[in-house]
Amino acid sequence: MISGSSVVYAQCATSTSFTGSLRVRNSIGCVPLTVQTGSDLVGVQNVRYVYEYDGQRETPITAASTYTYKKPGEYRILQLSEKEGLPLRACATIIVYDTIPPTVDLTACGNQVTLRVSDSQTDFWRYDYMVVRWDDGRVDTLKTIPVAIGHTYTNTSPRRIQVQGFHRYGQCGGTASRLFVPNQPAVVRGLELLNLQTGQLRIDNPSGTPLTVERRLGNGVYSKLPGTLSGNAPSTSVPLDSAEITCFRVVPTSNCPGENPSPELCYTPPNQAAADAVYLPDAFSPNDDGVNDTFGPVGKLPPGDFRLTVADRWGRIVFSTDDPLSPWDGVLNGQSLPTGTYAYQLEVRLSSGQISRRSGRVQLIR
Structure with missing residues (x-):
């Protein structure tokens, strides 16, 4: 069988010496994959198909010459027809790849960004290569996966980075997209009260740089909480004080340009006297x-x-x-x-x- 738009001559199990001529367009591609079928024989009659033939069961049968595969996998098409009163049979194999996006982790330092790219698919279904589009004209092709690749931008404009996986024969695959804004610091976006002693801190971290959380009580000094956060939108549980105002900020663990402690976000306990809560x-x-x-x-x-x-x-x-x-x-x-x-x-x-x-x-x- 020739991939893509092809004519397939393949004999299925039959008692006759005649074989059919199964023509398949788009025999390899990504889900959803629509194939177009037909016969190249002259004078052939009653052409019909089993689009998900398992080698034994020859149903359901349809005369439709197009079919869409909605799930990834390896399929067989069985073509049934007659010529001069004799039955004809022909088969073809269809490969339908999945479009699972690549796994992409982003970390940054100022206007420098690093992507760690991997493939969550296994064995036969893995991508053959990946293409990184940096949104500034540069395009890189990754043939070794997993891999880490970096890039430096010349200004602070927001960038929509895209990583697309490709199956070599289908020339298709899924795309992962990440927004990167150079020199954009992390901020504490909000605090959700879980109970009187605990809150859930929500953080925006566009550069994906590792962060630590610092806390202070009242007018005291900041102290570091255990653990390190990463990712573009991390969240973490933090301890609150029922008697004093509790303030939080995040601090990058690196020494990248422009990465300073974030503005603080403070929580005032509801049972504190107003005059003492200033x-x-x-x-x-x-x-x-x-x-x-x-x-x-x-x-x-x-x-x-x-x-x-x-x-x-x-x-x-x-x-x-x-x-x-x-x-x-x-x-x-x-x-x-x-x-x-x-x-x-x-x-x-x-x-x-x-x-x-x-x-x-x-x-x-x-």
Whole structure:
């Protein structure tokens, strides 16, 4: 049998010396595979087919000259016909490959990306080679699998990387796609409360770099939690404190350019007194992504119970408020202030009536 569009001359088990002529178009390909059949003999009559012939059972029989295989596998077609009153038989083998996408793990360092490519299929059904399209004009063909392959981009534009597996004879296969944004840091996207002592931390990690999670209580220092996270959207269980505000951030384990600790995400326990729950984060990023977009007290206080003042490095007041519902968005007189460190002073009227004054620094990140 000749692959692809072919004419097949193959004799099936029969008591006659005559054989049919089974013509098959698209005898090898990927699921779903539609084949077209026919006979090249002149004067042949009553042509019919068994499209999934098992060597014994000759049913179901159909006169249709097209058939679609919807599952991968190796099949046989049996063609039945008559000429001059004699029965004719011919057979053909059909190969239907699967389109399971390759397995692709992505890690990155700045604008450098590494793919680890493997094939989850086995034996006969494995891909013969794979093609990597980097979305910047470069295309690589991988003939050895599994393999790790790297690439360096010249700018920070988002890239849709595609890895397609190919079966040599069918010239087809499945495709895996990965989005890569150079120099895009990981962020803590959300925290789901599992119980009063445990939460589920959700993280966006576009570069796929390994991360560690750090936690701090109240105004304490950060400490590293056990374990390392990887992947583009990892999640992990984290311990919470029922009496103090608990803050989290993720820190890359590598030293790649632009990979700094993420802005923190904080959890305030519901049973903490509002006046004692005042806390200010050490960084915020006003980029309208819904996470740490503003700088202000964490915790609900009635208006007039505090005053927050922020100054730049020259001592110029850039923000002041006594409204807890009006945090700073990094803007002064309609202009966005640049990335940098700003000093703040917070005056809080505690539940006892005393005035507590606190000062510190906050990092504005853009």
